[in-house]
Amino acid sequence: MDKVMTADDVVARLASGMTVGIGGWGSRRKPMALVRALLRSPLTDLTVVSCGGPDVGLLAAAGKIRRLVMPFVTLDSVPLEPHFRAARERGAFALTELDEAMFMWGLTAAGQRLPFLPVRAGPGSDVLRVNPHIRTVTSPYADGEELAAVPALRLDAALVHLNRADARGNGQYLGPDPYFDDLFCEAADAAYVSCERIVDSAELNRAGGPQTLLVSRMFVSGVVEAPHGAHFTSCAPDYGRDEAFQRAYVRAAADPDAWAGFVKRFLSGDEDDYQAAVTAFTEETAEATAGERS
Amino acid sequence: MTVTRAEYCVVACAEVWRGAGEVLASPMGTVPALGARLAKRTFSPDLLLTDGEALLVGDAPGPGNGAPVAEGWLPYRRHLALVATGRRHVMMGASQIDRYGNQNISCIGDWARPSRQLLGVRGAPVNTLNNPTSYWVPRHSPRTFVERVDMVCGVGYDRAAAAGPSATRFHDVREVVSDLGVFDFDTPDRTMRIRSLHPGVRVEDVREATGFALRVPDGGVPGTKAPDAAELRLIREVLDPGGLRDREVPPCGP
Numbered sequence: 264m265d266k267v268m269t270a271d272d273v274v275a276r277l278a279s280g281m282t283v284g285i286g287g288w289g290s291r292r293k294p295m296a297l298v299r300a301l302l303r304s305p306l307t308d309l310t311v312v313s314c315g316g317p318d319v320g321l322l323a324a325a326g327k328i329r330r331l332v333m334p335f336v337t338l339d340s341v342p343l344e345p346h347f348r349a350a351r352e353r354g355a356f357a358l359t360e361l362d363e364a365m366f367m368w369g370l371t372a373a374g375q376r377l378p379f380l381p382v383r384a385g386p387g388s389d390v391l392r393v394n395p396h397i398r399t400v401t402s403p404y405a406d407g408e409e410l411a412a413v414p415a416l417r418l419d420a421a422l423v424h425l426n427r428a429d430a431r432g433n434g435q436y437l438g439p440d441p442y443f444d445d446l447f448c449e450a451a452d453a454a455y456v457s458c459e460r461i462v463d464s465a466e467l468n469r470a471g472g473p474q475t476l477l478v479s480r481m482f483v484s485g486v487v488e489a490p491h492g493a494h495f496t497s498c499a500p501d502y503g504r505d506e507a508f509q510r511a512y513v514r515a516a517a518d519p520d521a522w523a524g525f526v527k528r529f530l531s532g533d534e535d536d537y538q539a540a541v542t543a544f545t546e547e548t549a550e551a552t553a554g555e556r557s
Numbered sequence: 558m559t560v561t562r563a564e565y566c567v568v569a570c571a572e573v574w575r576g577a578g579e580v581l582a583s584p585m586g587t588v589p590a591l592g593a594r595l596a597k598r599t600f601s602p603d604l605l606l607t608d609g610e611a612l613l614v615g616d617a618p619g620p621g622n623g624a625p626v627a628e629g630w631l632p633y634r635r636h637l638a639l640v641a642t643g644r645r646h647v648m649m650g651a652s653q654i655d656r657y658g659n660q661n662i663s664c665i666g667d668w669a670r671p672s673r674q675l676l677g678v679r680g681a682p683v684n685t686l687n688n689p690t691s692y693w694v695p696r697h698s699p700r701t702f703v704e705r706v707d708m709v710c711g712v713g714y715d716r717a718a719a720a721g722p723s724a725t726r727f728h729d730v731r732e733v734v735s736d737l738g739v740f741d742f743d744t745p746d747r748t749m750r751i752r753s754l755h756p757g758v759r760v761e762d763v764r765e766a767t768g769f770a771l772r773v774p775d776g777g778v779p780g781t782k783a784p785d786a787a788e789l790r791l792i793r794e795v796l797d798p799g800g801l802r803d804r805e806v807p808p809c810g811p
Contacts, residue, residue: 288633315677334679335676335678336677337676342676343675348673348674351671352671352672360663360668361678362680362681362683363679364637364641364683365683367634367637383641383727384686385682386721386724387712387716387717387719387720388678388685388709388710388711388716389709389710390710393708408722408726409721409722409723439611439612439630440610440633441632441634442634443633443634
């Protein structure tokens with residue numbers, strides 16, 4: 264079965280108010296082409312579940328988020344995400360702030376169709392104070408331990424980006440870390456995989472060992488070919504993070520006029536326009552650097 | 558040659574992993590990362606280290622001394638699961654820390670509408686309930702060492718005790734290393750005490766830079782252990798020839 268579609272097709276299957284999980288981690292292998300398609304759409308009021316990076320920043324800047332569920336938001340080489348910070352400081356959306364292990368086991372519980380999983384994290388910290396909906400559970404065995412009952416993080420939809428996929432939705436990662444992308448897909452009613460390149464299943468097997476076949480097609484509703492689709496986050500081994508572009512993003516976010524200019528230049532057309540604008544930006548940066556050297 | 562403040566800090570961080578055995582050292586920050594590598598190359602050779610991403614690295618070459626040799630795979634999800642096994646000693650940063658060792662990296666001000674949003678709680682809650690945890694503060698000030706943190710991310714001794722046996726079972730906040738000294742919680746009420754001060758730092762300096770009353774050990778405060786010649790050589794020639802440590806802890810004037 265061929266599940267190939269465009270990023271705009273994916274967004275057309277989503278609805279305002281949905282709970283959407285976004286794969287990757289910080290500024291690493293984020294499904295940015297799908298996020299940019301979300302930015303072009305009228306969708307709003309989203310509950311976003313993410314180990315946050317610029318995906319969260321861009322959606323927050325566009326006012327798309329009603330609630331954010333996260334253990335952190337970071338750009339890695341830049342510790343603090345500027346749009347996320349600004350949005351929190353103006354009270355722009357509701358927040359469910361979880362510990363990283365609570366987040367991982369919450370996604371796992373959702374995939375396993377369990378109401379919760381017990382985790383030794385939360386008690387003693389303010390995570391339980393700011394999340395009064397999270398209860399504890401007492402071991403029925405002799406130890407009687409009382410642990411956090413982390414509720415399942417069930418998703419209406421998951422968006423992830425992988426290195427390769429076949430047309431049926433089998434997704435492959437070729438970098439050092441799978442992050443939580445398979446967990447996101449299994450926790451969601453519908454999962455959408457964008458990838459650098461759609462290939463035959465036989466080519467997936469040639470590119471890496473069977474353990475690189477992270478996402479199974481039984482959990483995938485749509486496949487999008489999006490070369491450079493994680494830009495400006497990293498997508499090892501296909502490409503690293505575009506640090507120069509990320510710095511430009513951070514600089515622009517600090518000032519409303521500069522941000523308007525950034526949106527006009529990079530985020531006002533379709534994905535091809537974005538990639539062309541990025542190529543132009545990279546060439547300008549290279550010329551400026553060469554000019555400084557000469 | 559004079560030993561710099563940053564070099565005392567690297568050695569103090571290394572000491573955190575003395576006697577740790579065959580566990581993962583998880584340093585966050587430049588000086589703790591140098592400390593963990595120094596410990597591995599000297600008195601704690603069985604330590605495991607990562608490349609900062611998804612690989613366990615068998616040796617700890619300095620910059621430009623070749624690629625690290627991978628001895629294992631530790632992607633983010635397995636690193637998180639490792640925390641619950643307890644085979645790890647993490648050294649985290651702290652935007653705020655209080656006298657019981659409660660730590661904050663999430664936000665400053667009211668959580669509902671923070672005056673300054675920071676990273677989020679990250680793994681601090683699970684770290685502090687599961688494996689030994691220490692902290693690194695490169696600039697000791699009353700803004701960091703506060704009476705009460707705005708959001709408890711890393712759990713301190715009072716909060717763990719109040720939360721009960723499942724919180725205290727593996728709770729172990731060991732040390733706080735700052736640019737002024739080394740601190741621990743080896744007191745009857747588990748409040749922070751000065752363990753040692755770096756050369757040139759007086760008790761009054763630390764008191765001024767701390768937003769709560771620190772315990773001072775009976776019989777005077779010892780000086781932080783100086784690096785020996787072999788340790789200095791490792792820091793300067795092998796681990797950090799580029800002097801990244803001085804960016805985190807600038808050399809102090811007379």
